[in-house]
Amino acid sequence: MRKILIIDDEPDVAFYLKILLEDNGYFALMAHDAENGFRKAQQELPGLICLDIMMPKKSGITLYRELKKDRKLRKIPVVIISGVESAYSFTGTQFRRLIPDRDIPEPLAFFEKPVNAQSLLEFVTKIFGPPAREPQ
């Protein structure tokens, strides 16, 4: 299934990503907060999750931790898409400071907003393999 879950509290950002991915042959779902995101992940078991960091109630980091601790969901690859200054904040030691638990792996990739659409699509292609049909 070429199903991707986009979790972002900015509706504009989520919608943009949804249309971008749809245009490239993926099936995209949206959630606007962490709790909804977790529920949809359980229901839909997507092939990839695009996750924002700064969200109401629960942040993307907390959700990431929960996803990676869930037996069913931990295998779903997660890519972080955030406006936070740089990828550096969520990789290496900075990431370990936020999540000291060694059992939880670092996210697969980090994309800084505004996202370079071409790089994101290339990354998604790597995860799912070449698209079944030509983009419209």
Place this chain on the structure above:
Amino acid sequence: MMENDIKKWTGFDLFNQVPINIAIIDRTYRIVDANIRFIEAFGSWKGKKCYQVYKNLKSTCRKCQAAKTFADGQIRFSLEKVRDQKGNPRYLRVRIVPYRDESGNITHIIEMSTDVTDRERALEQYQTIFDNVPCYITVIDKDFKIVTANKYFWDTFGKDTGIYCFESYKKGKDICEKCPASLVFKDGKVHHSLQEGYDKKGDKVVYMVTASPHSKEGGRVHYVVEMAVNITKAFLLEKKLKETREFQEVIIQNAIDGIIASNEAGLINLYNPSAKKILKYPVNKILEKKRGEEIYPKEFLTALDADLSPMVLKEGKLKNYEGNDIPVVFSGTKLKKHSQVIGTVLFFQDLSKIKQLESEILEAERLAAVGQTVAGLSHGIKNILMGLEGGIYVVNSGIRRNDNTLVKQGWTMLQSNIEKVSTFVKEFLSFAKGTVPKVEWIDPVAIANEVVELYKDTITQSGVLFIPKIQKNIPRALMDPQAIHTCICNLISNAIDACLMSDNKPSTIMFILFEKNDIICYEVKDNGCGMDYEVKNKIFTSFFTTKGSGQGTGLGLLMTRKIVQEHGGKIFFQSSPGKGSVFRLEFPRGRLPIPKAQDES
């Protein structure tokens, strides 16, 4: 007749006129004759024994000198204590001479006595005085040997400590360095000096010595009389007093606090260097020239009038030499000895530097907030940029797909993000300007009540329980009413959102106002969704909003913090995810801004 022969020998007139008592006594101690002087002293003698007349005894005296002369014929001198006819004791100096008959036998003795009572008494008195006078008296010879000394001296310095004055006085082995006696021996004049020695127990004795020549012969002094007054106690006391005074003087002179004191008459008699640094008065223009009330802050004078001193750590103003007002924090009190007022004292610290420092800190805090805002700005712009890029993409995608709805959605995205840009720019500019709060004397309670009125319906309609707890009678404070209003509204509006995002039932918002320790506190407490670690770390970053697009600019808390900082206050919060948050604004009265002079009226 023998008696007649004797009279012949002495001659009647001489016998009676010599200024001595004469009695002639036979071997049975019977007085056989006496002169008029004798009768004057002892009364009638006829038929009486000598011991009866002299001492009113019934038998001979224990140490009878007459008996000895009867035995050996020697002339004797003695000092006798007798009683006159009134029974008063008298001292007699007696000379006993034997009288021999023609065959050489001692048949009589002649007792010639002089009354030396006055002299003896004087001697006794001198001895008593000598021994008991409260000073040490020693007579010292040219070798510094003590010839004689009074009892008080021996009692203090010990009798067996040595024969030389330096041994006795100082337990020394050689003549003292500054020896007053040797000076007297040299020039024959009286010398005084302060000396320290050791008593028989080894304790220090401080004494003032007067050394004077005793017997001069041919311009040479043979003896020196040293009279020394023990001033140990006074000396030690004086030393202690001096030390205490010096110690206090050091403290006063080096105190960080300015110290001014005035005497009973109100004239300033203490003005330390710190006071001078703050007030700039030259010492000679203030000491004994100015009165306390000309300098003291008016709050202190009011307290003195009302007998309310001491005052501790109050704020007030002092006028310096140049006539400028200096803000100070001061403590002051009346100085009392028993219940009598002997002056006043004021301790004060210059607050102008502290005030300046405080405003510098506030400015630094504001700049730091601006810095964080600039950092946050990039974050906000990234989101807007992505919204704009997204809008363009969605419009294009709609055109490609021939989907009008999608095109419209794309346009909406473009519009809302362009709107966001203008809102952000406006708010950021107003934030960055660092407006000075327009403070006035306001009632903190009134502001709280206004906010309650404004929000109570909205909150209740949202299904949230609203509990205001407003402490009454909080004194007025210098604040910007609109700004404070905005702060509280921000917090309450955030609390409502947090409650709406949470499933906690019943959702509650508490709004509390109280004053404690001169700190005015506004507190907003909710049991809404709370915040986790990352959100907590970012809440004061501008443009960070968790409310989704269209709600909130992300400047609310940043603005609140800015206003609070401009009022010299602090913002505190506690939050746990799923359980709720507490935000508290603390405004210490001492740090509230001071209105500009023209605003004061």
